Amino acid sequence: MAKPPRSSKSRQSPSDQASPVQAVDDQARRDKPGFAVRKVAADILGNVTYKRRPMDQELDLGSGHSGFKALAANDRALVRAILGACLRHRGEIAEILDRLLDRRIPEKTGRVLDILHVAIAQMLYLDIPDRAAVSLAVDHAGMDRRAKPYKGLVNGVLRRLGREREDITAGLDAERLNTPQWLFESWSEAYGEETARAIVRAHGQEAALDLTVKADPEDWAKRLDGAVVGLGSVRLTKKGAIDTLEGFSDGAWWVQDAAASLPARLLGSDLSGKKVADLCAAPGGKTAQLAAAGAEVTAVDISKSRLKRVSENLGRLSLSAEVIAADLREWKPTEPFDAILLDAPCSATGTIRRHPDVAWLKQPYDVETLSKIQAELLRRCFEWLKPGGTLVYCTCSLECAEGEAQIEAFLNEVETAELVPVTAAEIGGLTASITSQGYVRTLPCHPADAGGSNMGLDGFFAARLQRI
Structure with a gap:
């Protein structure tokens, strides 16, 4: 499996500057069907989980994420579906990444973790072909200045998951993983562990x-x-x-x-x-x-x-x-x-x-x-x-x-x-x-x-x- 480099510089040398050919390639990636949806989903996921912004605030068509507002209605629906899968299965996805990675991805690596969470959510919990999820994730990592050094890691991790998904996902305790520990303990104390697990299972389903x-x-x-x-x-x-x-x-x-x-x-x-x-x-x-x-x-x-x-x-x-x-x-x-x-x-x-x-x-x-x-x-x-x-x-x-x-x-x-x-x-x-x-x-x-x-x-x- 590809390993992340020990360090990456935040500044590009003149030789790293995008060439006209590279600029054309980058634009082609941006225009690739589905790329904008995945990029917006990863951006919003990071804003919710790290910047603690409510998802409804990010998805507000009046004052929310500019990229989300620019999407067509069907693409906005897909963003919502991806985010729902990412957040409902966040603990499982984090555990899967722990099993796939030899060491944690360092901080200040752009959207690497968000890109991986979005791709894994599609591969495991949404009806989206692996090849599409992997390809768009790799493109996204390549377009993000700080995530670019991890492009190979993104590709390797996701392809391995595609090949070995049954082994890698075996034995996951979804009910415990997908709920912060303090919440699960609170519900177990109030209602008993069996009911706490039933609550978490209900949370895994989209509400009517x-x-x-x-x-x-x-x-x-x-x-x-x-x-x-x-x-x-x-x-x-x-x-x-x-x-x-x-x-x-x-x-x-x-x-x-x-x-x-x-x-x-x-x-x-x-x-x-x-x-x-x-x-x-x-x-x-x-x-x-x-x-x-x-x-x-x-x-x-x-x-x-x-x-x-x-x-x-x-x-x-x-x-x-x-x-x-x-x-x-x-x-x-x-x-x-x-x-x-x-x-x-x-x-x-x-x-x-x-x-x-x-x-x-x-x-x-x-x-x-x-x-x-x-x-x-x-x-x-x-x-x-x-x-x-x-x-x-x-x-x-x-x-x-x-x-x-x-x-x-x-x-x-x-x-x-x-x-x-x-x-x-x-x-x-x-x-x-x-x-x-x-x-x-x-x-x-x-x-x-x-x-x-x-x-x-x-x-x-x-x-x-x-x-x-």
């Missing part, structure tokens, strides 16, 4: 697309070739451009995971005439639910840009709410609310199925920091309830510190708060997602319907409290 409909989910399931899951969500069996689906332009539904739709339901199906606050409201799915149930909704979020999207979606749905940009630690209402939905800022580890970068972006200190913010917001916002009013606290986190532990500490401290347990019947018969205390705790490995024919939910925690 769920819709919340204003009315008649059975009819919309037939129209859109889907199935009714959760408490009346419609799960689509096929994916496509959202804005081309029937009902989009008419504002008949909005995209929202079936688990994410449950917390708002805990306030009741008819909220006519009630003043309800949706706190930390963006992206607005819960605001839409509350407005559709007849509530006079006040939607508050710290992000003006995200609230702009909330307002746009409400406009499409022909729903209304008072939208306020404010920090909840400083803002307070002019009068108390009948009900409050607090979707507190959290680590979002429950959304790894659809946001696989979260597993590699978050650290234990994020949970610790966010837990303090959640506790502060819960105590502050509870005081905004009318006597007898209801508050639903929820997070899209799998960490007990952001769910069960928060509520237990709160109930021990606040004498005017009482837990109102949730029953399985209130959430569509999802028995597995109700805890013995009466909390809602959905896991990615849980069934999404009472019959268990549809599997997979975002990880959510929700608790219902009453002010007495």
Whole structure:
């Protein structure tokens, strides 16, 4: 196997400068079908894993990666698929590279590791021929000034993987490798190792697309070739451009995971005439639910840009709410609310199925920091309830510190708060997602319907409290 050189100089000597012939060859590589896609995928992968930039931010067509925005729609879809495979199987790919390399690739070698991760993801987890993945990876390494000295290594490593894949991939513990150790230990402690492994297996599958409909989910399931899951969500069996689906332009539904739709339901199906606050409201799915149930909704979020999207979606749905940009630690209402939905800022580890970068972006200190913010917001916002009013606290986190532990500490401290347990019947018969205390705790490995024919939910925690 080719070995990496001991060192490489960052400056090129005059003899290393690209000749006119070399420049033509380089341009030919850039124009090679599929090259731009792989280059963009490797760039974004490096930005996510090393610069800690959220993938959604990189893929934003307004403010994201310039190379991604320049691609055609089908090429952007391929970039997403490659990144999804890279991040869902990141631990496996790293272990495979350890088996293939005699020594670690030094730092400051350009995109070498990202190039290898992108190529291996294609070879092992996507329906892309080895020869195409290898050829484009070698071209990419040759075009990167700092990676160029490793072009031979890239070629040798990938070709060996192609020849010996069964031996090289034998015995991989994918469930442990593809999850940061601290997360796996956290889930094992909370739910047991068997369930932790089931969670990781669920993360390995791309999440389904769920819709919340204003009315008649059975009819919309037939129209859109889907199935009714959760408490009346419609799960689509096929994916496509959202804005081309029937009902989009008419504002008949909005995209929202079936688990994410449950917390708002805990306030009741008819909220006519009630003043309800949706706190930390963006992206607005819960605001839409509350407005559709007849509530006079006040939607508050710290992000003006995200609230702009909330307002746009409400406009499409022909729903209304008072939208306020404010920090909840400083803002307070002019009068108390009948009900409050607090979707507190959290680590979002429950959304790894659809946001696989979260597993590699978050650290234990994020949970610790966010837990303090959640506790502060819960105590502050509870005081905004009318006597007898209801508050639903929820997070899209799998960490007990952001769910069960928060509520237990709160109930021990606040004498005017009482837990109102949730029953399985209130959430569509999802028995597995109700805890013995009466909390809602959905896991990615849980069934999404009472019959268990549809599997997979975002990880959510929700608790219902009453002010007495």
